[in-house]
Amino acid sequence: MESIKDKVAIVGMGCSKFGERWDCSAWDLVVEAAYEAFEDAGVGPKDIQAAWSGTLGFAGGQSLAYPLKLDYIPINRVENLCGTGLETIRAATYALIAKAYDLVLCVGFEKTKDRGVGGLGSGEPMGGVHPVFGIQATPPGRYALAATKYFAMYGAEKKHLAMISVKSHYNGARNPKAHLRREITVEQALAAPIIAWPLGLFDCCGVTDGAAAAILCRAEDAPKFRKDYITVKALGNSAGPGCGKMMTDYDWVHWEETYRATQQVYQQAGIKDPRKELDLVECHDCFSIAELMCYEAMGFCERGKAKHDIEAGTFALDGEVAFNAGGGLKSFGHPVGASGVREVYEIYKQIQGKAEEPSRQLKNVQLGIAHNQGGHPGTFMCSMGIFGVPGR
Amino acid sequence: MAGIxxxxxxxxxxxxxxxxxxxxxxxxxxxxxxxIANFDEDSITMAVEAGNNCLQGINRVQVDALFMASTTTPYKEKQCAAIVAEALDLKRGVRTADFTNSLRSATTAIQAALDAVAAGSANTVLVTAADCRMGHPSTADERSFGDGAAAVLIGKNNVVATVDASHTHYDDIMYQWRLDDDLFVRSWEDRFIIEHGYQDNVVEAVKGLMAKYDLKPADFSRAVLFAYDTRRHQAVARKLGFDVQTQLQDSLFSTVGNTGAAYTLMMLVGALEEAKTGAKILVASYGDGADAFVLNVGRGIGKVQKNRRGIKYHLESKMPLPSYTHYLRYRGLLQGSFFFENQSAATIQWRDRSWNISCRGGKCLSCGNINFPPQRICMYCQSKDQFEEVRLADRKAKLFTFSKDSLGPTLDPPIILCILDFDEGGRFYAQMTDRDPDKIEVGMPVELTFRWMHSERGIRNYYWKCRPLRQA
Known part of the structure; x- marks a missing residue:
């Protein structure tokens, strides 16, 4: 197996304003994100040779060709649950390394607010929903199963989850593109209505419309577009066989798929001590418990020990490794196809020193992780990548 | 001699x-x-509960027929006994039939079962009776009706109470009735129907039986009589010459209510679980006529009484329904707004019936682990197609973890979402029902119960949930 490290560069990115975009269609969001990326890279739609469209809600490559009026170029719609956005980048990276194309576009987007009801729906792939086994609860209800077990096993409490949300809200309040831009306190989080015990309102991300885009080329071509490009260091993907809720082997206190994908990306990127080597992690914090168990699955702390690091502020903006410096899904919501690309956007901007508000800007960012996990705990589809400055 | x-x-x-x-x-x-039946219960699920309790310790392969008696079968067209048979995991060749439209349908089914056994066309017949009737809101009927179920296994081997005499007659009277599209039971004036419907018929049947077999009230240790209400129940007993204090079986009227087609059978179970060897029990049902039987309790009764989930077990185990609004909600009379999606597929229901309804998992012949739902490739050892089907419905389990989902679509929030591990191995993903949300903890023992999950396109989707062990 050959390494993909530093072979592909991101030379332009765009990100729509995330929120309840009642006045915007999915196509409006795509145009908003893609045209920011075009401008950022100094290219136009006619320069793009192939594209990948990341969305759960729309079928086919037309979902990009139509809103952007691309010129009959090859486009695939990619879907991999919550990892959908990152999967567009994975597909594009391999195509560039194969030299099938020289300049490509990835757009992840979702229009979640046209359903007439709140929430993201069943979260199950279409056609795969079993009448009595498939839908038993909402996504927070499913993640709460893990929180209950984690609390019982390791003695963490609701306040530890609250502290994660307080941290993410703090970061999101400093991001103009975020959906929820309000700082909260631990007391507010603990007093909030219960959504799915033990998870309260502030343990859950919003339901949001949004889009994000990236323009990629091979690393040797990148200087033609810009000096401060970033490169793809590693890409991981782990699909759980789907047995956590059926198989007694699963303990409900760790994310196995995230752990497996982490092993892949650390090996590809040569990471030995993540806590020292990584500067930024944009992880899948659809619920606070998701982020907590990511600390452990990604090797930033030992299993069952996350509460000590939460109390110490290890993962805050001014801590050892910033988690969700951009505000995370907590502040951006989770327009499913958009989230992964939006995470890479935060890493890209942080490395370039261009976080919109100085109070969110980290110092000397070299390497960051983007991560998503989708599905039912015990049955995840995990996609993740490491991105950073060339040669690092 | 055929009997129970x-x-x-x-x-x-x-x-x-x-x-x-x-x-x-x-x-x-x-x-x-x-x-009051929970929001996820109906006559089918209650018949399954009673039938399953009746079959504890019995080899199900022996059952040759399954009759379901009810005036509230959820489907007007589509047999409900077949669903009950599937959920009880009875063999394919079982004869199934619904006995409906009359409060007397349970005793009619028992007579048919006795006839089949006597004729030799069946050795063992399971008769279930369940009802979930609604009186019109504000009426005395609404305050009198209750929900419940009972089951008896009729056969000629291992009989614990022989049925030695019977009487039947029909009577056409507008007592209580429902047209095809009526939600609520209609009644004529109570003074008329009590006198000429209930009292006249029960008296005629019991007197006819005693005359035919030369029996007198003092011969019986117990009289199980259908009840209109407590006062009229006692009045009929006195009219027949029974001593209310010592002979009349408790009508359950003030603790359960009038449970329609299941009522007489539930009282009979109440009598049987207290009966001693040698007891003689009179049973009289009412509805469009009346049926009466004489039961002689034999020596095996003590063995069946042991650990049996009958009336006593369930009577002592209860939770108060907090309000009348809850009742209206559970019966669908007060409808909320819920967003259910993609929740019915006749095809999936059909091809997955062995685990959705019969609750069978796959036991891997290679590694011995239980796979539920059944798989082609073992979750544990990846062997392909090496499974034997095992019924999991009666296995004890412990709660591994849970959540309380306030937003999931349900008529009774929060949804208690559960992961349970069976004591004998295997994991089950289920909702919890019949629970107090404040009294749930990791590690608590739970058992499975057959419930109505939801409806769409006129399909009732049944499946299994878990519940805390019922204890007084």
């Missing part, structure tokens, strides 16, 4: 204090409380 081989019963966990109905409607109060 085993029995079981079921009473829903919720009880509605009848004064809560009175608080909403006023009018004449009816004392006591009514057993």
């Amino acid at each position: 081989v085993s029995y079981g019963a079921y009473i829903p966990i919720y009880r509605l204090d009848r004064s809560l109905i009175w608080l909403s409607w006023g009018g004449l109060p009816v004392a006591g409380e009514s057993a």
